[in-house]
Amino acid sequence: MTTLHEGSSMHAGPTTTGDSVLVARGLSKRFGGFMAVNNVDLSIRRGSIHALIGPNGAGKTTCFNLLTKTLSPTSGTIDFDGHDITQMRAADVARMGLVRSFQISATFPHMTALENVRVALQSSYGSTYRFWNSLKRVEPLNERAMHLLERVGLANMAKVEAADLSYGKKRALEIATTLAMEPKVMLLDEPTAGMGHEDIEPITELIRETAKGRTVVIVEHNLSIVATLCDRITVLQHGEVLTEGTYAEVSSDERVISAYMGGVDED
């Protein structure tokens, strides 16, 4: 199990522009009588890799689902790139550039890696009819899809069916399909979950590489990945923000240590 003190940030620290691309104010989600997310303020700096961490049941996934518009908040607002997106649909904010990975996932196991990325590209253009268009029109999409496969290290597997890819390569393919949407902000929900040790490093490297020129928000249980990858970390507990800072700051915070110690028994 990873401890809070493993790893160290390879980034210089938070970006200093103060320019936030994604801002949540007073975000809350009630399930029945239970507040899973309670009055959360979040400010994601443009160009940063920002993690949401916290012990089991802290509200990370609920918060993530609110940010990606998979869930509607009970109260609060979300601004993306200067627009109030609180009432918008996930598909519309995805077209604006707020994209969750696996939103358009490799859910076509019997299509090749290339075909999967091509479908994602077609969706990102918002016109499914192109799917049935002539081969001539599909050709530029193939080139773009190949380029994306190259970026995630799958160029030599373009013709392999998604079902036949290893778990780590499937995740890489999912990142390629996400990149097809040209996200300004890419949100990744536990990208290394269920991965063997051998896949974790390449996927971490891939996230670092694809984060260049964009913002990444990540929910991740593996704290050594958070330590090496993330500029900024928000720690949630009982649906509320416990603290926020660099990994060095949050990992030395007594409240965070005790929140995690409390969480160990729940595992």
Ligand SMILES: Nc1ncnc2c1ncn2[C@@H]1O[C@H](COP(=O)(O)OP(=O)(O)OP(=O)(O)O)[C@@H](O)[C@H]1O
């Ligand atoms: N649809 C739902 N209905 C009722 N309660 C829910 C629902 N979704 C989440 N919860 C509750 O909200 C709380 C926060 O859950 P959430 O999944 O957001 O936490 P988490 O930090 O992602 O946890 P984990 O690390 O275990 O994945 C939990 O107590 C959970 O049981």
